[in-house]
Amino acid sequence: MSALRTWCAIAGIVLSSTAGDVLLSRAMRQIGDVGELRRREGLAAVLKAVVTHPSFLLAICFLATSFFGLLLALSWDDVSLVVPASTSLSYVTNAFAASLFLRERVDRRRWLSALLVCAGVAVLAT
Amino acid sequence: MTPRKYLVLVAIVVFASCGDTSLSYGMKRVGAISAARWTELIAAVFNPWVALGIVLLLGFLAAYLSALSWSDLTYVLPATSFGYVLLALLSIGLLHEKVTLARWIGILLVSSGVAIVTRGPSATARPASRSRAAGEKP
Numbered sequence: 001m002s003a004l005r006t007w008c009a010i011a012g013i014v015l016s017s018t019a020g021d022v023l024l025s026r027a028m029r030q031i032g033d034v035g036e037l038r039r040r041e042g043l044a045a046v047l048k049a050v051v052t053h054p055s056f057l058l059a060i061c062f063l064a065t066s067f068f069g070l071l072l073a074l075s076w077d078d079v080s081l082v083v084p085a086s087t088s089l090s091y092v093t094n095a096f097a098a099s100l101f102l103r104e105r106v107d108r109r110r111w112l113s114a115l116l117v118c119a120g121v122a123v124l125a126t
Numbered sequence: 127m128t129p130r131k132y133l134v135l136v137a138i139v140v141f142a143s144c145g146d147t148s149l150s151y152g153m154k155r156v157g158a159i160s161a162a163r164w165t166e167l168i169a170a171v172f173n174p175w176v177a178l179g180i181v182l183l184l185g186f187l188a189a190y191l192s193a194l195s196w197s198d199l200t201y202v203l204p205a206t207s208f209g210y211v212l213l214a215l216l217s218i219g220l221l222h223e224k225v226t227l228a229r230w231i232g233i234l235l236v237s238s239g240v241a242i243v244t245r246g247p248s249a250t251a252r253p254a255s256r257s258r259a260a261g262e263k264p
Binding site: 021022024025028029031032033034035050091094095098099102103104105106107109110112113114115116117119120121122123124125126 | 130190191192194195196198199200201203204207210211214228229231232233234235236237238239240242243245246250251
């Protein structure tokens with residue numbers, strides 16, 4: 001029962017961190033290359049564009065949820081299970097979500113890379 | 127990909143690794159904080175190592191947002207996962223931790239993933255740029 005509770009928390013962490021990363025990516029893509037924007041309109045304009053973007057604000061909420069979910073899961077189970085499982089699985093869910101919601105071209109090269117990193121992080125963090 | 131953009135990816139890796147290490151070192155010096163005494167977390171921010179960690183992680187956030195403004199998420203995430211390898215190598219080199227076979231396999235897997243993704247394009251080709259950076263009205 002406690003294992004089920006931990007895995008539910010891990011699923012929550014992975015889903016909220018994925019939602020956060022996808023929303024951050026969407027916000028930054030809509031804002032455009034910040035290097036060019038800074039040269040054209042200055043650093044204040046970049047900061048204003050980022051912190052007032054609705055997707056950015058929503059992303060921060062999801063990333064905060066993910067962080068507090070991690071703290072909660074760590075109070076229930078071992079760090080050697082929670083951290084590698086949540087970190088490595090998020091590489092795979094991010095690839096799915098980026099393909100689905102951001103219309104990124106996730107070809108075989110990127111899938112292979114995501115799976116290799118997922119496996120490597122799981123091994124390194126355990 | 128220009129050299130400046132590769133530099134931003136390197137900055138993500140360095141800021142995240144150094145920020146996490148500094149934060150972790152600082153919190154170990156502060157000691158365990160119980161849920162009942164959560165206000166001690168505010169005092170922990172004034173520990174020099176924790177403060178340095180926060181500054182470095184703000185640097186990470188700036189570099190990460192910059193990379194996402196011109197690159198795909200499915201490129202940035204695997205490409206910057208080299209930080210795990212960097213931390214493992216640092217712990218081997220500086221802390222003289224034991225190098226297990228599993229650790230070498232982990233380093234090899236992550237490095238292969240990074241090598242594969244960075245040989246491909248960094249962004250999905252789109253029919254027309256909708257960004258404000260391209261000079262169009264939003």
